[in-house]
Amino acid sequence: MSDSDCESLENAVCINHFCQCNGSKFCEEKLQTKVTKLGENCKIEADCNIKHSVCEDGKCKCEDGRVGSTDVRTCLKVADGLGSDCEDRVQCFTKIPHTICKNEKCACQEKTHQFNGTCFEDIALGQKCNHPGECTITPFAKCMDGECICKEGYVPNSAATKCLEIANRINDPCYEDIQCITKFGPAICKQGFCMCEDMYKFKLAKGICIRDILLDEACQFNTDCKSIDQESRLECILGKCKCRSEYVEKLGSCTSSAAYILEHTMLVIFLSIMHIHVFQ
Structure with a gap:
C-alpha cells in the first residue's frame, strides 16, 4: 500500500500498510464528487464514476487504449x-x-475507399491528390506531381474513369482507339483488336502505322507503294510509285496488260463497225 490508497480520508497517510491520521486527531472520509461525464473535474480517481476512466490533470479521462463515447x-x-x-x-x-461504425464493424465512410488498411478519399483521374492511396479508387492509377494519372503502360479511357492497358502489338485486344493510337499512331480499335486505319499499314521496322503511298506519289522502296483495294500492282521507280511492268496505267490505276489489250481491241472493232454503218 501507499499514501495514494488513503486518498479517500482527510489527513491520512499509509504507515505499516495501514491508513493512519497524519498528526491529526481525526481522519474524516473525504466528500467525493461522483463524476459521470468524461472531461469533468475530479480530485481523485474515485471521483470518476466511469468504468475504465482515470483522474488526470484534474479531469476524468479514459485510460490508455480506450476512447470516450459520443455521449x-x-x-x-x-x-x-x-x-x-x-x-x-x-x-x-x-x-x-475517414471511418464509421457500420453493422457493428469499422468500415470506410462514404466517398472513401480502403487501401493498405487505411481509408482514403476517392480522387478521380485528373484531380488533385496528396497521397498515392487516394488515386487507388481507379485501378492502375497513381498520384504524381499532385495529380491522379495512369501508371506507365496505361492510358485513360475517353470518359477518364478507367486506366486502359496500352497495346504492345498490332492485333492486340482493345476497348478504345486510344489504346492503339498511343503506340501505333494512325490506328483504331476495330472489333476488339488494334489495327491500322484505312490507307495505312503496319511497318514492323518502325513499329507504327504508316500511310500507303499510291500511284505517282513519292517513295523509297517498293514496299512503300500500294494499290487501293487490291494486291499491290505498284513498284518504286526513280522515287515514285509506278505500275509494275505487267500492268498499264489507266484512269489513275494499274490495269492488267492483257485486259487492256483486249479492251482496246474490242473498242477498235466497235468503232470500225460504227464507221461502216455510218458510210453505208
Missing part, C-alpha cells in the same frame, strides 16, 4: 483496424481516419 459517458476500446468490432464511430476514427 462522453462511456470508455470504449479503441478499434484495432478496419473490420474490428465497434459500438460507436469514435472507436474507429480514433485510429483510422
Whole structure:
C-alpha cells in the first residue's frame, strides 16, 4: 500500500500498510464528487464514476487504449483496424481516419475507399491528390506531381474513369482507339483488336502505322507503294510509285496488260463497225 490508497480520508497517510491520521486527531472520509461525464473535474480517481476512466490533470479521462463515447459517458476500446468490432464511430476514427461504425464493424465512410488498411478519399483521374492511396479508387492509377494519372503502360479511357492497358502489338485486344493510337499512331480499335486505319499499314521496322503511298506519289522502296483495294500492282521507280511492268496505267490505276489489250481491241472493232454503218 501507499499514501495514494488513503486518498479517500482527510489527513491520512499509509504507515505499516495501514491508513493512519497524519498528526491529526481525526481522519474524516473525504466528500467525493461522483463524476459521470468524461472531461469533468475530479480530485481523485474515485471521483470518476466511469468504468475504465482515470483522474488526470484534474479531469476524468479514459485510460490508455480506450476512447470516450459520443455521449462522453462511456470508455470504449479503441478499434484495432478496419473490420474490428465497434459500438460507436469514435472507436474507429480514433485510429483510422475517414471511418464509421457500420453493422457493428469499422468500415470506410462514404466517398472513401480502403487501401493498405487505411481509408482514403476517392480522387478521380485528373484531380488533385496528396497521397498515392487516394488515386487507388481507379485501378492502375497513381498520384504524381499532385495529380491522379495512369501508371506507365496505361492510358485513360475517353470518359477518364478507367486506366486502359496500352497495346504492345498490332492485333492486340482493345476497348478504345486510344489504346492503339498511343503506340501505333494512325490506328483504331476495330472489333476488339488494334489495327491500322484505312490507307495505312503496319511497318514492323518502325513499329507504327504508316500511310500507303499510291500511284505517282513519292517513295523509297517498293514496299512503300500500294494499290487501293487490291494486291499491290505498284513498284518504286526513280522515287515514285509506278505500275509494275505487267500492268498499264489507266484512269489513275494499274490495269492488267492483257485486259487492256483486249479492251482496246474490242473498242477498235466497235468503232470500225460504227464507221461502216455510218458510210453505208
